[in-house]
Structure formats: structure tokens, C-alpha cells
Amino acid sequence: MPQESQTFERTVPLTDLAATEALGARIAAALSIGDAVALEGDLGAGKTTLARAILHNLGVTEEVPSPTFTLVQYYETPKLNVRHYDLYRIEKPEEVDELGLDEALDDGAALIEWPERALAWLPPDRLHVAMSLTNGSRKARISGPPRWAKPMQAEATA
Numbered sequence: 026m027p028q029e030s031q032t033f034e035r036t037v038p039l040t041d042l043a044a045t046e047a048l049g050a051r052i053a054a055a056l057s058i059g060d061a062v063a064l065e066g067d068l069g070a071g072k073t074t075l076a077r078a079i080l081h082n083l084g085v086t087e088e089v090p091s092p093t094f095t096l097v098q099y100y101e102t103p104k105l106n107v108r109h110y111d112l113y114r115i116e117k118p119e120e121v122d123e124l125g126l127d128e129a130l131d132d133g134a135a136l137i138e139w140p141e142r143a144l145a146w147l148p149p150d151r152l153h154v155a156m157s158l159t160n161g162s163r164k165a166r167i168s169g170p171p172r173w174a175k176p177m178q179a180e181a182t183a
């Protein structure tokens with residue numbers, strides 16, 4: 026389908042934690058098996074906070090630690106399995122191979138912090154969330170294939 030190559034782009038202000046929670050709820054509602062969500066942004070931009078919001082909205086009640094040292098955390102939710110990655114400490118692309126990113130998408134979804142460490146692996150139809158904190162103002166620039174446009178539109182106008 027030619028439309029699949031089209032992309033959308035939209036910016037969502039994340040003025041407080043409630044805004045990040047609301048964005049997480051939107052992403053969680055639309056998330057399906059095979060989806061990759063790239064959470065890009067500098068240290069402290071809010072990537073783990075958004076990953077937590079997505080997981081909470083999928084029904085995860087346990088604590089969601091940052092995968093800074095484990096590199097990946099695994100969650101089973103009623104809707105689908107989710108692997109939460111933090112690739113900050115990845116130094117060589119071979120290390121990514123060992124993290125089972127391909128398998129992750131076979132039976133679930135993946136939330137990936139520091140996705141730039143694994144660019145070659147990332148599926149082109151990922152939802153890409155570029156988070157930033159500039160002069161105290163947080164926002165997320167969201168882009169992806171057309172099927173994500175509608176759920177993300179609802180967030181932008183909420």
C-alpha cells in the first residue's frame with residue numbers, strides 16, 4: 026500500500042506528568058504485537074517516564090525500573106508482552122543482537138530508549154517519539170506511519 030510509506034509528524038507539549046501519562050495512555054491503547062516505539066531524547070528528557078505511563082496503561086501494576094543496567098525488562102500484560110529497552114550502555118552493534126530485539130516483536134511490542142544505538146535494527150514503521158526539555162519546557166515530537174496518526178491526533182487535541 027503506497028500510503029504505508031507516508032508519515033505524519035506532530036508535536037505534543039508535555040507540560041506536566043499528567044500530560045506524559047495521557048500520551049502514554051494513547052500509545053498503550055493503539056499498541057499492537059510487532060510495534061516498536063522509539064523513545065529518543067537527551068538524559069532526563071522523560072523517556073522512562075513515558076515508558077512507565079505506557080506500561081501502567083497496559084495494566085502493569087508492578088514497579089517499572091529503568092533498564093539502565095539490565096538493558097531490557099520484560100512485562101506480560103493482558104493485551105500483549107512488552108520489552109522495555111535502554112540501549113544507552115550499548116557500545117557495539119553486536120551487543121544489540123544478543124538482546125533479542127527481533128524476537129521481541131514476534132510476540133509483543135518493544136519500547137526502546139536510546140534507539141539511535143540500534144538504528145539498523147529498528148523497523149521503519151516504528152512510532153518515533155523525540156522528547157526534549159528546553160528552557161524548562163518539555164515536548165514530544167511524534168512521527169510514524171499513517172496508522173498511528175489517528176491515535177496521536179486525539180492526544181494532540183485533547
Ligand SMILES: Nc1ncnc2c1ncn2[C@@H]1O[C@H](COP(=O)(O)OP(=O)(O)OP(=O)(O)O)[C@@H](O)[C@H]1O
Pocket residue numbers: 039040041042043044045066067068069070071072073074075091138163
Ligand atoms: N512531563 C513531565 N513533567 C515533569 N517532570 C517530568 C516529566 N517527564 C519526566 N519528568 C521528570 O524528569 C526526570 C527525568 O525523567 P526520565 O527518567 O523519564 O528521563 P529519561 O529520558 O528516561 O532519562 P535517561 O536518559 O537518564 O534514561 C524525572 O524526575 C521525571 O519525573
Ligand SMILES: [Mg+2]
Pocket residue numbers: 072073074091111138
Ligand atoms: Mg530513562
